[in-house]
Every structure is written in structure tokens, then in C-alpha cells.
Amino acid sequence: MIFVTVGTDAPFDRLITAVDRWAGESAREDVVAQIGRSNLRPRFIRVHQFLDPPQFAEHFSSAEFVIAHAGMGTILSALRYGKPLIVMPRRATLGEQRNEHQLATARRLSEMGKVTVAFDEMELAERLKQLDRLRAADPIGPYADPSLIAGLRGFIQNLD
Amino acid sequence: MEPAKKKVLAIASGGGHWVQLLRLRPAFAGCDVTFATVRPGYKQDISEGSFIVVRDCNRSHKLRVLWSAAGILLLLIKVRPDVVVTTGAAIGYFAVRFGRWVGARTIWVDSVANVEELSMSGQMAGRHADLWLTQWSHLQRPEGPGFLGSVL
Numbered sequence: 001m002i003f004v005t006v007g008t009d010a011p012f013d014r015l016i017t018a019v020d021r022w023a024g025e026s027a028r029e030d031v032v033a034q035i036g037r038s039n040l041r042p043r044f045i046r047v048h049q050f051l052d053p054p055q056f057a058e059h060f061s062s063a064e065f066v067i068a069h070a071g072m073g074t075i076l077s078a079l080r081y082g083k084p085l086i087v088m089p090r091r092a093t094l095g096e097q098r099n100e101h102q103l104a105t106a107r108r109l110s111e112m113g114k115v116t117v118a119f120d121e122m123e124l125a126e127r128l129k130q131l132d133r134l135r136a137a138d139p140i141g142p143y144a145d146p147s148l149i150a151g152l153r154g155f156i157q158n159l160d
Numbered sequence: 161m162e163p164a165k166k167k168v169l170a171i172a173s174g175g176g177h178w179v180q181l182l183r184l185r186p187a188f189a190g191c192d193v194t195f196a197t198v199r200p201g202y203k204q205d206i207s208e209g210s211f212i213v214v215r216d217c218n219r220s221h222k223l224r225v226l227w228s229a230a231g232i233l234l235l236l237i238k239v240r241p242d243v244v245v246t247t248g249a250a251i252g253y254f255a256v257r258f259g260r261w262v263g264a265r266t267i268w269v270d271s272v273a274n275v276e277e278l279s280m281s282g283q284m285a286g287r288h289a290d291l292w293l294t295q296w297s298h299l300q301r302p303e304g305p306g307f308l309g310s311v312l
Contacts, residue, residue, distance in 0.1 A: 008175050053201040072176030072273040076183070076311065104275040114312070144183045145309030148293075152187035152267065152308075155291050156166055156243050159265055 003063035004033035007071035011038035012096060015088050018121040019067055020045050022128045032059060065131060070102040075115055082139040086127050088118045113137060169241035171196040171255045173216050176273055178202055180247040183311040194239050217250050229254045236262045247271055253285040267291040272310050
């Protein structure tokens, strides 16, 4: 199964439309998408506007590949569960978010080898054609850097 | 006698903010933790501490911002935390600003999604936080924010 998620309530129709087109062209029948508050009616993929956290976790964990917006929640989950991930950043210039932080996140994390990025629908189509070559990044543990944890813990325990 | 457990209010809005807050949990070991966020379904993510749902908001809906801010203030009065820890966004800003009023020390951990510059809420809240952190070493400044590591 391929799981597609826009991460939040905010729709990201550009992503869903592009994946739907690819699913139609390549006759993939195992694509499930969480599309947010969108009126889109994709033809080839199954959609949910929202998924409860348990349902979301179930889809995420049973997915072979994840295709998503470049949100940190999704990226951290993919790294944690070792899922091959393609992200397409939401763009402020297209009214998809308030500023270009997804673009910046995607660029930086791609340089670090943490995610595969498609910067637009054309690139996404290219990446999807080579989906079987997509690999998961090295998984991360359940918690933040020990140095960050220790710093916070020290601050909390030494208040007085 | 054992010293009293520190009361921690760990608060974040949904999605990535919440996922990042969860990754800080070992820092709260041995504390009396209350988690506050915006979706009831997130309760299943935590196994320790108590869990409270608050109203979310963002800058585009002015009335909702006031409503949400009032909710955060009530929450702080009820919980009376020694420390407020937040990974953002808007509700975390209010928790840092109002945390002072109930005598709490406050920690702002800017989201790892802010790679090129701090979030707007981070820039606004950071100066009021007792501990102000970015998760990117290239964004740390002598006058703050500091850098100790990241959730990645």
C-alpha cells in the first residue's frame, strides 16, 4: 500500500491530483490518501479527509511508501518507522502555507539525506516512475538528541 | 524528605509541533507532567502524566486567538506549573507569555521546521522565555536563541 498524506486539515490538492494522475497511468490500485478539508474527488486513489491518530498510525505503519507534504510531523514519523518517503513542499507563493518553511525544510533535510524531495509536480512524476528504487533513510530513535534532553532536564531540575 | 516533584506543563499545537514535544519526554522523567494540545486523539500518544485539550488558533482568526489565549491562561491557573515547555506554535506563545504570571519558568524550543529563520511565534516568544532554543546550530546567537541539539 502507498500512503499519501497532507498532514493536516489544510488541503494540498496539487499533491493529491499529481498522485492520482500517476496512479491512473500506472494502474496502481493500492494508493490511500488523507486529503484534509478538500472537495477533490480523485478517480484512482481512495481518500479520507481526516484519519484519527490510531487510523493514521495504522495506515502509516502498513505503508510500503509514503508520499507527503514536507511537514515535520510526517517526516519525523517516516524516519522513526523507517518508511521510504517522498515529500513535496507546500508553497506560500501558491497560497498553500503562510511562509516558505516547507521549502527550506525540504532542501535542508534532502542535503542531510533524510528525505527525497520533489519540488513540484513534474519532479514528483519523475520520482514516482522510479518508486521501486526509493529507499528509507537511516531510522532515528524515539527521542531527541541526548544533549537536548540533558539540557532541558538540567534546566528543569535546577530551577531554584 | 524527598524534594517535591517538579510540575511541568508540556504544551504544543498539532502535527509536527506535537510530534516534536513527544520526542522531548525523557527530559520530564521524575516530574509531574501535564500534556496540553489541540486534539483529543493525541491522548493515545502518552502513557504517563495527565492530558488536557485546549483550543487551537492561528493569526488569521482574531476572535479565536482571544478565546484560545483565555483558555491557556485558565489552564495555567489550574495546573500551576513550575515549568512550561513548548515546541510552539501560537498556543505555546501564550503559555510562555502567561506562564510568568503564575510564577512558572518557561522554555521555548523552536520547531526544527524553521531552518532558515525562527518562526514568527518563536521570535515573539523567545525573548520572554527563560530558556530559548533553536534546533539549528547556525541560527543560534549570543543574545539567544541557544542551541543544545535537535529532535532529529
